[in-house]
Amino acid sequence: MLSSTKILVICFGLASLVMASRLSASEAPEADAQLARRIEWFRDRKFGFFMHWGAYSQLGCIESWPLVWADRKWSNPSLRTFDEMLAFRKKYWALNATFNPTKFDPQSWAKIAENAGMRYVMFTTKHHDGFCMYDTKQTDYKVTGSDCPWSKSPKADVARAVFDAFRQQGFGIGAYFSKADWHHPGYWDPQRPAIDRNPNYDTSKEPQRWEDFVKFTHAQIEELMSNYGRIDILWLDAGQVRPPKQDIRMDELAAMARQHQPHLIIVDRTAGTKHENYRTPEQEVPDRPLSYPWETCMTMGDQWSFKPNDNYKSTRRLVQLLVDIVAKGGNFLLNVGPQPDGDLPPEAVKRLQEIGKWMAVNGEAIYATRPIAPYKTGRVCFTSKGDTVYAIYLAEDSRNAPPASIALPRGAPRPKAGSEVHLLGFDGAMKWTEADGGVVIQLPEAAIKNPPCEHAWVVKITP
Ligand code: JFZ
Numbered sequence: 001m002l003s004s005t006k007i008l009v010i011c012f013g014l015a016s017l018v019m020a021s022r023l024s025a026s027e028a029p030e031a032d033a034q035l036a037r038r039i040e041w042f043r044d045r046k047f048g049f050f051m052h053w054g055a056y057s058q059l060g061c062i063e064s065w066p067l068v069w070a071d072r073k074w075s076n077p078s079l080r081t082f083d084e085m086l087a088f089r090k091k092y093w094a095l096n097a098t099f100n101p102t103k104f105d106p107q108s109w110a111k112i113a114e115n116a117g118m119r120y121v122m123f124t125t126k127h128h129d130g131f132c133m134y135d136t137k138q139t140d141y142k143v144t145g146s147d148c149p150w151s152k153s154p155k156a157d158v159a160r161a162v163f164d165a166f167r168q169q170g171f172g173i174g175a176y177f178s179k180a181d182w183h184h185p186g187y188w189d190p191q192r193p194a195i196d197r198n199p200n201y202d203t204s205k206e207p208q209r210w211e212d213f214v215k216f217t218h219a220q221i222e223e224l225m226s227n228y229g230r231i232d233i234l235w236l237d238a239g240q241v242r243p244p245k246q247d248i249r250m251d252e253l254a255a256m257a258r259q260h261q262p263h264l265i266i267v268d269r270t271a272g273t274k275h276e277n278y279r280t281p282e283q284e285v286p287d288r289p290l291s292y293p294w295e296t297c298m299t300m301g302d303q304w305s306f307k308p309n310d311n312y313k314s315t316r317r318l319v320q321l322l323v324d325i326v327a328k329g330g331n332f333l334l335n336v337g338p339q340p341d342g343d344l345p346p347e348a349v350k351r352l353q354e355i356g357k358w359m360a361v362n363g364e365a366i367y368a369t370r371p372i373a374p375y376k377t378g379r380v381c382f383t384s385k386g387d388t389v390y391a392i393y394l395a396e397d398s399r400n401a402p403p404a405s406i407a408l409p410r411g412a413p414r415p416k417a418g419s420e421v422h423l424l425g426f427d428g429a430m431k432w433t434e435a436d437g438g439v440v441i442q443l444p445e446a447a448i449k450n451p452p453c454e455h456a457w458v459v460k461i462t463p
Contacts, residue, residue, distance in 0.1 A: 125176060289375055
């Protein structure tokens with residue numbers, strides 16, 4: 001006889017499989033089945049490491065966006081005239097000639113991320129500014145270009161070094177790629193003023209210029225899909241690049257990519273088509289579970305790229321974001337912008353180490369879990385794995401130890417008569433009693449005096 005918990009989990013799982021196939025419906029059912037399996041692989045991983053790294057890191061400015069006149073108010077507020085924008089662009093475009101991250105050590109990055117409990121990586125192979133952090137043959141505006149000092153390094157092909165190091169640690173590999181490329185003349189014609197994030201010419205009136213850009217884009221994606229080992233996720237940014245005015249022929253691109261990477265998850269962000277295999281709420285957590293696969297992408301600090309003295313979220317905030325996201329069925333893709341010298345910012349590393357301490361005790365309540373109603377009630381979030389339920393109590397800001405008791409109200413998952421409840425990281429079963437149709441779990445004095453972790457405490461309820 002299936003328990004109500006199990007029925008709920010199966011229904012949710014089926015719903016997300018249906019949604020995944022709907023988001024990715026293709027002619028070949030077996031391709032849909034393969035993709036549905038890959039989406040479940042992705043959903044099991046839960047916690048990803050996002051890195052925005054490019055020539056822009058040298059300025060400590062926002063990635064790419066300071067180039068856009070129409071967005072200058074938030075991305076480059078000191079600019080007053082278009083001439084000042086042109087002077088800034090000249091300086092920005094020349095950053096490739098000074099990019100030289102002598103401390104770049106991707107193995108140490110991968111170790112830090114693994115110890116933080118992260119299980120996949122997302123790396124910016126090319127952002128909107130068009131500077132390629134990999135050895136493309138399609139342009140010289142690249143980290144391996146002869147005018148870039150770093151091109152002399154054995155680790156000049158940065159994306160390759162990152163993917164190899166993280167793959168070696170068992171990470172899923174995600175390639176961020178911007179469909180827009182403001183350095184390419186097929187997107188921003190240098191002979192005409194570029195005012196906003198879109199092509200600065202009418203693509204319908206100059207089809208050959210746009211076609212040259214489409215071919216360039218497909219060629220770059222083919223390089224990434226065929227020369228860099230196994231890639232699990234192709235994360236395509238710049239949602240403005242879509243039909244009819246900016247059609248890069250996504251069906252053709254996706255088919256080509258999967259010829260090289262048959263298991264590939266494609267995220268054509270905000271496109272709402274079958275090539276958006278999961279959705280990516282940005283800098284926000286949905287207020288309830290979603291009926292399709294999703295991943296919150298979020299900066300640890302104020303911006304995606306490196307910012308000196310950035311304002312990083314607290315470890316408690318980051319742990320509780322992870323729990324909240326996972327309880328609602330999502331993944332958490334947490335971003336850190338590496339420094340221009342190739343080191344990760346020490347303050348960011350400190351938080352990753354502290355998150356890792358929490359994950360070392362409580363990871364089983366996160367990885368490969370699925371949501372279970374009521375997802376969150378009061379300060380308690382719920383996750384489930386098979387018949388096991390995890391009730392995760394989120395510490396109040398002022399609290400550094402678990403409460404004396406945790407109440408699970410009527411309707412929330414609860415232990416069966418005679419079954420045990422445990423506190424992750426603490427030996428011994430805990431006492432629990434019936435109360436108002438729910439249960440109250442008493443936490444042992446020893447666990448309160450000497451908590452197994454900080455920020456959130458996990459009650460494991462086994463049938
Ligand atoms: C995009 C980029 O423009 C940004 O620089 C960064 O790389 C981020 C991860 O992705 O920013 C977005 C993309 C989508 C939305 C908002 C910002 N959106 O859908 O609201």
